[in-house]
Amino acid sequence: MNAGRGTGPDDRADDAVAFRAYVVPELPVLLRVATRLTGDPVPAEDLVQETLIRSYRAIGRFDGRHPRAWLLTILRNTWRNMNRRQVPKLLQLDESMGNVPAPGADGRRGAEEQVVDQMLNTALADALRALSDNQRAVVALVDVDGLTYGEAAAVLGVPVGTVMSRLHRARTKLRNHLERQGHPLGMSSR
Amino acid sequence: MSLFKRSVRHQLSCREVGRLVQRFLDDELDDADAALVAGHLDACLRCGMDAGTYRWLSSQLSDAAAPADPRQLGRLRAFAEEVASGPV
Numbered sequence: 001m002n003a004g005r006g007t008g009p010d011d012r013a014d015d016a017v018a019f020r021a022y023v024v025p026e027l028p029v030l031l032r033v034a035t036r037l038t039g040d041p042v043p044a045e046d047l048v049q050e051t052l053i054r055s056y057r058a059i060g061r062f063d064g065r066h067p068r069a070w071l072l073t074i075l076r077n078t079w080r081n082m083n084r085r086q087v088p089k090l091l092q093l094d095e096s097m098g099n100v101p102a103p104g105a106d107g108r109r110g111a112e113e114q115v116v117d118q119m120l121n122t123a124l125a126d127a128l129r130a131l132s133d134n135q136r137a138v139v140a141l142v143d144v145d146g147l148t149y150g151e152a153a154a155v156l157g158v159p160v161g162t163v164m165s166r167l168h169r170a171r172t173k174l175r176n177h178l179e180r181q182g183h184p185l186g187m188s189s190r
Numbered sequence: 191m192s193l194f195k196r197s198v199r200h201q202l203s204c205r206e207v208g209r210l211v212q213r214f215l216d217d218e219l220d221d222a223d224a225a226l227v228a229g230h231l232d233a234c235l236r237c238g239m240d241a242g243t244y245r246w247l248s249s250q251l252s253d254a255a256a257p258a259d260p261r262q263l264g265r266l267r268a269f270a271e272e273v274a275s276g277p278v
Contacts, residue, residue, distance in 0.1 A: 016274040024270050028258050031266060045262055049269055056273045124250060142216070143251035149218055168212055175243055 011060065018059045022067040023052065029068060030075060032145055033155055037079050047082065051075045072147075072154040080157075127177035135170035138163050143171075202230050207237050215244055 030051060034044040055062075055074050062070055128136060141152040142163070149167075153160045202210070207230045213219050214227040231238045 019270075019274045024267065024274075027263060027266050027270065031258055031262060032255075041259065041262060045266065048266055052266070052270050052273050124254075139251065143248050144255050146252060146255070149216070164213065164218075171212060171244060171247060174247060178247075 015056065015059050018062065018064075019056050022062065022064070023055050023059070023071060026068050026071050029145070029147075030071060033072060033141070033147075034075060034079070036140060036145070037075075037155070047075065047079055050082070051078050054078055066150070069148075069151045069154045072151050076155050076157055123178055123181045123183055124174075126181075127174045130177055131170050131173060135166050135173065138166045139170045139174070142167055202226050204230075204234060204237050207231070207234070208240070211237065211241050212244055215241060215248065 027048070030048050031044060034047040034051070035041055038044045038047055051071065051074050055071055058074065128139070131139065137156060138152055141147045141155055142149065147155070149160050149163045153163045156163065207227055210219065210223065210227050211231070214224055214231075217224075219227065231241050
């Protein structure tokens with residue numbers, strides 16, 4: 001595809017254009033996913049930096065399709081190279097997951113609604129804790145971080161079908177857990 | 191590629207929709223299958239309510255996304271610009 005591509009000034013200029021067009025817009029997602037993989041903001045930043053360098057070097061071979069999935073694959077491979085023997089911290093319960101944002105923002109919610117929201121926070125956090133690590137990981141990537149199935153699969157290094165089945169099971173479990181706790185799903189003031 | 195190669199198939203059962211509804215809500219079905227699921231959800235109260243439940247659950251979770259640290263993002267943008275501008 002890029003036979004005869006050299007490292008002359010025109011190629012470097014093309015690389016810079018492609019890098020700014022495809023890679024830079026994905027920085028927020030890369031940082032978010034890197035933070036899930038490392039469980040800590042400092043190594044997350046290192047991981048993203050290393051990913052940026054590798055993606056710049058590889059951008060000449062990138063066909064322009066699915067930049068996010070392409071970058072997340074590089075991110076995952078970089079992370080694995082940096083941490084050969086470690087288990088992903090991705091799978092830890094993120095304290096922010098399950099926290100519905102404080103209702104004070106729009107000022108229209110009464111005390112009763114705030115109590116309901118708080119109970120939901122706790123119930124949702126409990127429900128998330130009851131998931132398996134693998135199930136929680138796919139919920140984190142797809143539902144919280146907004147990745148597609150293919151992008152989540154790239155981060156986890158599993159087939160898309162695996163993401164789909166884990167997600168299906170996870171959401172069914174979450175729903176059942178909340179129903180057993182007596183939460184009126186979807187029928188609250190939200 | 192459509193999951194449903196049965197050329198005279200116009201409707202899905204509740205059971206089939208139950209298997210597909212999450213992918214439908216995630217926008218991960220092709221147009222033909224999505225249209226079949228959408229049609230069923232419009233017509234079937236129970237499946238429509240299930241879809242509503244999953245949609246609600248998804249929105250609760252996406253609301254829980256922690257905001258990115260703007261300083262970290264700022265540093266990474268600056269780093270990205272260095273990478274783009276110089277030899278690596």
